[in-house]
Amino acid sequence: MSDAELVLRSTRVITPEGTRAATVTVSAGRITAVLTYDTDVPAGARLEDFGDHVLLPGLVDTHVHVNDPGRTEWEGFWTATRAAAAGGITTLVDMPLNSLPPTTTAENLRVKRAVAADKAHIDVGFWGGALPDNVKDLRPLHDAGVFGFKAFLSPSGVDEFPHLDQDQLARSMAEIAGFDGLLIVHAEDPHHLAAAPQHGGPKYADFLASRPRDAEDTAIAGLIAQARRLDARVHVLHLSSSDALPLIRAARAEGVRITVETCPHYLTLTAEEVPDGASEFKCCPPIREAANRDLLWEALADGTIDCVVTDHSPSTADLKTDDFATAWGGISGLQLSLSAVWTEARARGYGLEDVVRWMSTKTAALVGLDARKGAIAPGHDADFAVLAPDETFTVDPAGLQHRNRVTAYAGKTLYGVVKSTWLRGERIARGGDFAEPKGTLLARPQ
Secondary structure (H helix, E strand, C coil), rough: CCCCCCEEEEEEECCCCEEEEEEEEEECCCEEEEEEECCCCCCCEEEEECCEEEEECEEEEEEEECCCCCCCCCHHHHHHHHHHEEEEEEEEECCCCCCCCCCCCHHHHHHHHHHHHCCCCCEEECCCCCCCCCCHHHHHHHHCCCCCCCECCCCCCCCCCCCCCCHHHHHHHHHHHHHCCCEECCCCHHHHHCCCCCCCCCCHHHHHHHHCCCHHHHHHHHHHHHHHCCCCCCEECCCCCHHHHHHHHHHEEEEEEECCCCCCCCCCCCHCCCCCHHHCCCCCCCCCCHHHHHHHHHHHHCCCCCEECCEECCCCCCCCCCCCCCCCCCCCCHHHHHHHHHHHHHHHCCCCCHHHHHHHHHHHHCCCCCCCCCCCCCEEEECCCEEEEEEEEECCCHCCCCCCCCCCCCCEEEEEEEEEECCCCCEEEECCCECCCCCCCCCCCC
């Protein structure tokens, strides 16, 4: 305590042991102690007293498309990480697409890191990509520090990142399993997608019919079979089909090493409310019906779904046409994810401790950063969000920090105002003001 440089105090601190009034001490960017609320502040330490606002660990978002370099008109490290900081996110892991070049070789990773180095307002790590022709590049990428490997089982939407067929999936998975790496998968079966009706046009019902649940379910079943055969670690990205949940539960019960994520838009939005022509709601797999959403919440509660991540996938506004077949598929959610999930969670009787588990603790564990991220505990990085959970705001796109201010949440009233965000003991965002970039580039723990 005597060497504390910073002391943070709140009547509501979310710790691994629960929520309590506490004093948190920080030195050299790390948490040194979590003490009783009335602990004296040592001489020379700076006190930040947040009153009744909640002090929670900074969120860890493991599914973000920054698109930098190459498509920086869509997004970039400067704007994406500012948006993340505004929303209480202190760590993100960048997807290997839609940047140019994609992060599919060690050299391309070097390019990506060089671009990000002086633009990151928060800590940033990187996924590698698994393509049909880059099995030889997977081990070098792993050795260079990527957190795992992204693969598509159906077309990705960009030509430079082709999907894997089942034989290619098996070869990539076997290589990755050989060094106990993590394969993360966009699981939609291309044959089921091709067989679905493809009408195009502005009707959301037609788009929903073009991405049926059985495309997800079949792809996940195949992924489970391969993972079982190879004893591989696999992770299902952005689960939207509740029909796949029994498959996942059964696989877990027999020891298959599978984890699962879903996204705020699947938990807070419904197909029934999407207006025709409103392609700001388009994503793949799609937002499904309210009954499906209820089952996703149940799966979060029972642990079948491990975590919640944004899949922030922006584009320029002109690509969001009113034709669902041709519009870019992706929802921008970095700045609003905490508030969106908290709004729905509180209405369903869940607490902020649950939200922290889904959006910080479990995501940190997914990428092996749980020794330093995802908890307010001694030895962890002093990364925090300060939240007023009972305050509301109405989403105004003009107030968003990501580059193209298109959002499916426009006009929605959300609970949970992020008052400030802290990275390794330094305040990086407060009320629309931002510090200069202080983020570091992360590598997978060895």
